[in-house]
Amino acid sequence: MSTNKAYDITQHLIQYLLSLDIDYFCISPGSRSTPLTLTLAKYQNAKKAIFYDERAAAYHAVGYARATGKPAVLICTSGTAPANYFPAVMEANNDRLPLIVISADRPFELYDTGTNQTVNQQNLYGTHVGGFANIEANDTSADKDLARAKEIIQLSVKHNKPVQINVMYKKPLEPSEDYNFFKKFEQKISVTTLNAKDIDINTEFLIIGELNYLESCKMRELLAKRKIPFWADIRSGLRNLNVANNISNFEDIVENSPDMIPKHITHIGGKLVSKKITKYLLHSR
Secondary structure, rough: OHHHHHHHHHHHHHHHHHOOOOOEEEOOOOOHHHHHHHHHHOOOOOOEEOOOOOOHHHHHEEEEEEEEOOOOEEEEEOOOOOHHHHHOOOOHHHHOOOOEEEEEEHHHOOOOOOOOOOOOOOOOOOOOOEEEEEEEEOOOOHHHHHHHHHHHHHHHHHHHEEEEEEEOOOOOOOOOOOOOOOOOOOOOOOOOOOOOOOOOOOOOOOEEEOOOOHHHHHHHHHHHHOOOOEEEHHHHHHOOOOOOOOOOOHHHHHHHHHHHHHOOOOEEEEOOOOHHHHHHHHHHO
C-alpha cells in the first residue's frame, strides 16, 4: 500500500509540472529514481532526454532555460548523483535561470548507516537555490510535503531560480501490478503571468546588461515602442538586434569621442561583459 502511495505522490508531482507547461525532463537513470522514471514513461506529453552523465544533463538543462525561459526538470538517483548538478545549479542561480532538480533519495532511516548510495541530500545546494522541499513519498506526511514542493516550483517559474525537490522512496520501488498510472488529481493552480509589466523609462540612452530570456523579450517590445538609443551587452540577448536605435559602436564612442556621450544614461539589467563600459559606468557614479 505504501508503495502505491509513493506512486500517487509521484504522479501528482509530474501532473502538476505538466499543467504548468513544464514538460522537458532530463533523466539520468538509476535504481532509486525508478518511481519517477517509470511514471514519466507513461506520459506521452512529457518530453524526455536520457543522459548517462549528470553533469551533461545539468548544463543541457541550463542551455534549455536560456533558450526558452522555461525550466527543465533534472531527475537523478540517490547518492553522489545530484552532487554532479552543483556547478550548473550555481550557474543557473548566478544567471537567474529557472531549473528544477528532483533528486531521488533513500529514507531517513538509512542515513548515517554506511548504506551504499546514501548521503545527506537535504538542501544539498544551500544558498545556491531559491527553495528546497523534501518529500517522504511513502509516509503520511507526503501530501503536506507535496504542497511545499508545488510552492517552490512556482518560485522557480516566477523568480527564475533553481530549486531542489528531494523525494525519498522506500523499497520496493515498483508499484502493484494493477496500479493505475493515469489517475486524475485535482489541481488548484494560480500562476502569475510570466510577462513583465510595461517598463516606463525616461532617459536619453540605455545601457542594457545581462537579461534572462523573458526580460530580453520584454525589452525588445520596449525598444520597438520607445525607440530609445541603446547599447546592448553580449549577455542581454539584444547585441545584434537589427534596429536603428542600436548604437553598436558605443564602446568606440566612450574611448574616442566622450563629448558625444549623452548626459542622461540608464543602466538596466545585470552585469556587463564589456570592461570598457563597466569602467565607464563605475567612474561616472
